[in-house]
Amino acid sequence: MEFNPPISDRETDELIRIANFPDNWNPLAVEQAKRELAIRNVPIDYENKKVSVLTRYDQxxxxxxxxxxxKEAFEWHDFxxxxxxxxxxxxxxxxxxxxxxxxxxxxxxxxxxxxxxLILAIYVYWNFIK
Structure with missing residues (x-):
């Protein structure tokens, strides 16, 4: 499966994020990211140090x-x-x-x-007052 942009073209930090947070990514992307990290010779301890930083960033x-x-609200022009x-x-x-x-x-x-x-008031007006 081909991703856009391709996994091999992505930054190392993004590959680490993909590899260490598999719940947020396609399983094929996770496998490709791990393979690409191995090709780039990114050491495991480097990944572990980056995970804590990425976890704080994601939080x-x-x-x-x-x-x-x-804080998002309906605006008057939406109506x-x-x-x-x-x-x-x-x-x-x-x-x-x-x-x-x-x-x-x-x-x-x-x-x-x-x-x-308003509907209740119109109903009362229509049936009892009129």
Missing amino acids: KKNQIAAKRRA IFGFHHVLLEMLCDWDMKKDGYITKHRQRKYTLSVISI
Whole structure:
């Protein structure tokens, strides 16, 4: 299987990351990365030293991504230009909070509450007042 870019063209640090974090990569890519590291004569102790640095780097990258997801919100122009997308996301994506989209979850909760109150008010007006 050929990858883009090819495994042999990648930097040594990326090959180490592929070889030491196999859960994040295609198994064939992991095998090719290990073979390429052996061809480049990268010593095992070098890999072990790099793993701790890469682990901290990946943890920091995941923390930053989680903070970014937590602050992501629906904007006013999303409701105007992409209403069908926002509506589908609000009605169908019930795992927003689990996925880390805290602000979007809160916005969905308030929006659905307001829509429910409006529908109830229209129903009451239509059936009892009119």
